[in-house]
Amino acid sequence: MHPRLTALRPARSRKEWDRLHAIRRSEIFDRYHPPATEWWVRYDPDHPDDRDPRHRALVQLLDGEVVGTCRVDALPGDRAALRLVAVDPRWRGQGLGAELVEAAEEVALGLGAEQLCLNAQPSVTEFYARLGFAPRAWAGSSRCRRSVPMAKPLRLGLAGGVPVAWVSASAGLSPKVA
Numbered sequence: 001m002h003p004r005l006t007a008l009r010p011a012r013s014r015k016e017w018d019r020l021h022a023i024r025r026s027e028i029f030d031r032y033h034p035p036a037t038e039w040w041v042r043y044d045p046d047h048p049d050d051r052d053p054r055h056r057a058l059v060q061l062l063d064g065e066v067v068g069t070c071r072v073d074a075l076p077g078d079r080a081a082l083r084l085v086a087v088d089p090r091w092r093g094q095g096l097g098a099e100l101v102e103a104a105e106e107v108a109l110g111l112g113a114e115q116l117c118l119n120a121q122p123s124v125t126e127f128y129a130r131l132g133f134a135p136r137a138w139a140g141s142s143r144c145r146r147s148v149p150m151a152k153p154l155r156l157g158l159a160g161g162v163p164v165a166w167v168s169a170s171a172g173l174s175p176k177v178a
């Protein structure tokens, strides 16, 4: 086992964008918004929200490999939204999801946010609750009646001073065998 380097930063290359889209598509849209159901949402890899300068489409890297993704959107009123959180199934259950959310909080702080908001699928509310999020309606939360709006106050005093890239060492991670 050797320490491994993880980072959460904006997607930079075509290859990283392709991985970001593939993870979102299979782990969020196919799972929660499949065709032929009332929840269907077509995934759009060219969605303008990904190019909005107030938004950060991020990849989580483990030793340079994309293993997770999320987006942090600056919102009006010192808030940010955490969206499209997903970890590749081969890498789940090893703390990477929690690490991704904690790194996203630093990104939100860097964007000047004092509160981080999200829309949780019912099956992951407990995951977010463990990380300090509580059910709370927020302006602009999803109109989807299945999702649970949640929010978390971020620690104060770092706004503007935190870089977008966030790096840490994680020991002993290994992919699951399919």
Ligand SMILES: CC(C)(COP(=O)(O)OP(=O)(O)OC[C@H]1O[C@@H](n2cnc3c(N)ncnc32)[C@H](O)[C@@H]1OP(=O)(O)O)[C@@H](O)C(=O)NCCC(=O)NCCS
Residues within 6 Å of the ligand: 027, 028, 084, 085, 086, 087, 088, 091, 092, 093, 094, 095, 096, 097, 098, 099, 119, 120, 121, 123, 124, 125, 126, 127, 130
């Ligand atoms: C949710 C997700 C990101 C968690 O990733 P992960 O790498 O498995 O999470 P971690 O290993 O960091 O888990 C952190 C803690 O949350 C717990 N946890 C993880 N998923 C959970 C779930 N669905 N419900 C309850 N607890 C959960 C873990 O047991 C762990 O607890 P511990 O600290 O006591 O050991 C991942 O399961 C995923 O990508 N799911 C599909 C996409 C999705 O649902 N995204 C959220 C949409 S709102």
